[in-house]
Amino acid sequence: xxxxxxxxxxxxxxxxxxxxxxxxxxxxxxxxxxxxxxxxxxxxxxxxxxxxxxxxxxxxxxxxxxxxxxxxxxxxxxxxxxxxxxxxxxxxxxxxxxxxxxxxxxxxxxxxxxxxxxxxxxxxxxxxxxxxxxxxxxxxxxxxxxxxxxxxxxxxxxxxxxxxxxxxxxxxxxxxxxxxxxxxxxxxxxxxxxxxxxxxxxxxxxxxxxxxxxxxxxxxxxxxxxxxxxxxxxxxxxxxxxxxxxxxxxxxxxxxxxxxxxxxxxxxxxxx
Ligand SMILES: [Zn+2]
Ligand SMILES: [Zn+2]
Numbered sequence: 146x147x148x149x150x151x152x153x154x155x156x157x158x159x160x161x162x163x164x165x166x167x168x169x170x171x172x173x174x175x176x177x178x179x180x181x182x183x184x185x186x187x188x189x190x191x192x193x194x195x196x197x198x199x200x201x202x203x204x205x206x207x208x209x210x211x212x213x214x215x216x217x218x219x220x221x222x223x224x225x226x227x228x229x230x231x232x233x234x235x236x237x238x239x240x241x242x243x244x245x246x247x248x249x250x251x252x253x254x255x256x257x258x259x260x261x262x263x264x265x266x267x268x269x270x271x272x273x274x275x276x277x278x279x280x281x282x283x284x285x286x287x288x289x290x291x292x293x294x295x296x297x298x299x300x301x302x303x304x305x306x307x308x309x310x311x312x313x314x315x316x317x318x319x320x321x322x323x324x325x326x327x328x329x330x331x332x333x334x335x336x337x338x339x340x341x342x343x344x345x346x347x348x349x350x351x352x353x354x355x356x357x358x359x360x361x362x363x364x365x366x367x368x369x370x371x372x373x374x375x376x377x378x379x380x381x382x383x384x385x386x387x388x389x390x391x392x393x394x395x396x397x398x399x400x401x402x403x404x405x406x407x408x409x410x411x412x413x414x415x416x417x
Contacts, residue, residue, distance in 0.1 A: 167297055170197075170294055171294065177277040179273050181270075182272065183258045183259070184232075184259045185263065192297035193242050193296040194294070195293070196291030198291055199282060206230075207226035207230060209238045219238070219242070219244070220244050220278075222278070228245060228258075228272075244281070250275060254273075341403035343395075345412075349384070349412070351381060352388065354378045368406055383405050383410070385410045387407045
């Protein structure tokens with residue numbers, strides 16, 4: 146199951162499906178990094194051995210050519226037609242694999258991608274960056290007989306499995322973290338609206354409790370802590386004329402609600 150094609154949808158032009166490989170020249174034991182295409186069969190752990198040959202009648206691989214030998218790996222240059230067209234042509238020309246090289250651009254390695262149905266592709270293909278392509282092209286031309294190479298996969302992690310794990314675990318996790326943070330921010334701003342600012346509360350009226358001056362219907366206890374007032378105790382008087390211990394009501398207004406605990410009047414709203 147290949148779902149690498151999901152990435153262009155998920156990340157737009159940032160195509161991060163990558164499978165790294167390398168091309169080993171058997172005679173010199175030198176390796177050249179490449180990038181496996183997103184289409185076609187995957188390279189096995191043993192890789193693919195063949196003779197690297199540039200089709201001289203059409204080095205771009207945009208048309209079919211006569212097979213130079215059996216077990217040949219086509220070394221074609223980028224441009225002229227799509228990647229998938231090159232691979233289809235080389236497959237039809239008997240190549241067992243295709244290495245597409247970048248002759249000009251210094252954009253590094255790219256993953257060759259093809260839209261639509263690519264199930265007809267039965268040979269693997271890789272992309273070579275400019276320096277690797279030029280070096281291999283030079284080597285393939287100076288040796289007398291076809292150059293034997295091994296195409297190998299460097300990352301033996303099964304990338305489609307990793308793709309699935311990324312989509313299943315990473316994307317929902319990022320989404321959950323984002324939702325949690327925005328929920329916390331919303332809670333914080335809502336809480337801010339529900340309480341009264343301290344600088345507002347400290348400007349509210351104060352009085353000293355006195356049994357002697359107590360009038361009818363005036364409270365003798367704090368409705369928040371339910372403790373009786375003591376003579377001389379400092380009370381906070383809200384705009385609605387209800388009074389409480391200063392420390393009780395200040396804490397209530399600045400951390401719980403900006404309403405009077407008895408009549409529910411908004412103390413910041415004047416007059417309400
Ligand atoms: Zn109290
Ligand atoms: Zn009140």
